[in-house]
Amino acid sequence: MNNPQLNKHGELQHLLSTEGLPARIMREILDRAATFLDEADGHEFKKVPLLHGKSVFNVFFENSTRTRTTFEIAAKKLSADVVNLNIGSSSTSKGETLLDTVDNLCAMHADMFVVRHSSSGAAHLIARHVAPEIHVINAGDGRHAHPTQALLDMYTIRHYKKEFHNLRVAIVGDILHSRVARSQIHALTTLGVPEVRVIAPKTLLPTHVEKLGVQVYHDMAQGLKDVDVVMTLRLQNERMQGALLPSAQEFFKYYGLTQERLALARPDAIVMHPGPMNRGVEIDSSVADGPQAVILPQVTFGVAVRMAVMSTLAGNTP
Ligand code: CP
Numbered sequence: 218m219n220n221p222q223l224n225k226h227g228e229l230q231h232l233l234s235t236e237g238l239p240a241r242i243m244r245e246i247l248d249r250a251a252t253f254l255d256e257a258d259g260h261e262f263k264k265v266p267l268l269h270g271k272s273v274f275n276v277f278f279e280n281s282t283r284t285r286t287t288f289e290i291a292a293k294k295l296s297a298d299v300v301n302l303n304i305g306s307s308s309t310s311k312g313e314t315l316l317d318t319v320d321n322l323c324a325m326h327a328d329m330f331v332v333r334h335s336s337s338g339a340a341h342l343i344a345r346h347v348a349p350e351i352h353v354i355n356a357g358d359g360r361h362a363h364p365t366q367a368l369l370d371m372y373t374i375r376h377y378k379k380e381f382h383n384l385r386v387a388i389v390g391d392i393l394h395s396r397v398a399r400s401q402i403h404a405l406t407t408l409g410v411p412e413v414r415v416i417a418p419k420t421l422l423p424t425h426v427e428k429l430g431v432q433v434y435h436d437m438a439q440g441l442k443d444v445d446v447v448m449t450l451r452l453q454n455e456r457m458q459g460a461l462l463p464s465a466q467e468f469f470k471y472y473g474l475t476q477e478r479l480a481l482a483r484p485d486a487i488v489m490h491p492g493p494m495n496r497g498v499e500i501d502s503s504v505a506d507g508p509q510a511v512i513l514p515q516v517t518f519g520v521a522v523r524m525a526v527m528s529t530l531a532g533n534t535p
C-alpha cells in the first residue's frame with residue numbers, strides 16, 4: 218500500500234504517524250537526534266545551519282506547552298525562520314477553512330508545517346494538499362497520532378535502557394482517547410519490544426486493542442509486575458463523551474501510579490509521562506518527582522528528536 222509519509226525512494230517526506238513508519242527510519246531519527254545533544258555539556262543543543270533559509274510554520278489549532286515550544290526551539294537551533302501562527306487571533310475565527318489558511322501560508326513561502334488539530338486526519342489532509350516540496354509534521358491530530366511524542370519517548374527509553382528487544386513496557390490510563398498511546402504502541406512494536414502491556418478500565422480501552430499487539434490488563438498490580446518502563450497517561454477529559462468514570466478520585470484509587478504500585482515494577486524501572494500531568498489523578502506527586510521519573514528529560518530529548526525529524530525531512534526531495 219502507498220505510504221503517504223514516504224517519497225518514491227522510501228525516504229521520509231512527511232511525518233504523520235508511527236503506524237507504518239519503518240524501523241529503519243525510526244532508528245535513523247533516534248541516531249540523528251543523539252548527534253544534536255551535547256551529552257558532555259549537560260544536554261546542550263548544538264546550533265547547526267541545516268535549515269538555514271527555510272521557513273517553518275507552527276500551526277497549532279489546539280493548546281500546547283511542550284510540543285509547540287520544543288518545535289520552535291528545534292527549528293531555531295537548525296537556523297530556520299520560525300513563524301508561530303496564533304490561531305486564536307487568526308482568520309480561522311472568521312470562518313476561513315483549514316486548507317485556505319494553509320494556501321495563504323504557502324503563498325508566504327512556507328517550507329514546512331508543524332500542525333496540531335483536534336480532528337484526526339488534519340495533518341494527512343494538509344500533506345495531500347500542499348506542493349510536493351513542502352513537508353508536513355503531525356504534532357497531534359485528534360485521538361489519532363502524535364508521532365514526535367512517540368519518537369522522543371523511544372529516544373528516552375533507549376537512553377535509559379539501551380535496547381528495545383529485552384523490555385517489558387506498560388502503558389497506563391486513558392488509552393481510548395490517547396493519540397500518544399496509539400503512536401507509542403506502533404513505535405514500541407516496530408522497534409522490537411517483545412511485551413507491551415496496556416493497563417486501563419474497560420471503558421478507557423479501544424475495542425479490539427489487543428489487535429495492536431498488546432497484552433491487556435485491568436488490574437494495576439498484575440499489569441505493573443516486573444515491567445521495565447511505565448508510561449502514564451492523562452485522562453483526556455476534553456475528548457470524553459458521557460461519563461466513562463465515576464470520578465477522578467475513583468480513577469486514582471484503582472489506576473493512580475503510587476509508590477506502592479511502582480514497587481511492583483522492576484527496581485530500575487523508569488516512569489514516563491508525555492505531559493501535561495494531573496497530579497493525584499493518574500500519578501502521585503511522590504512518583505512524579507521521585508528518582509525513577511524521567512518526565513523532564515523526555516522534554517529535553519524532545520528538542521533533539523524534533524531537530525532530527527525536521528532536518529531529515531529537509532534533506533529529502535519528493
Ligand atoms: N505531550 C504533549 O503533547 O504536550 P503539549 O500538549 O503541552 O504539547
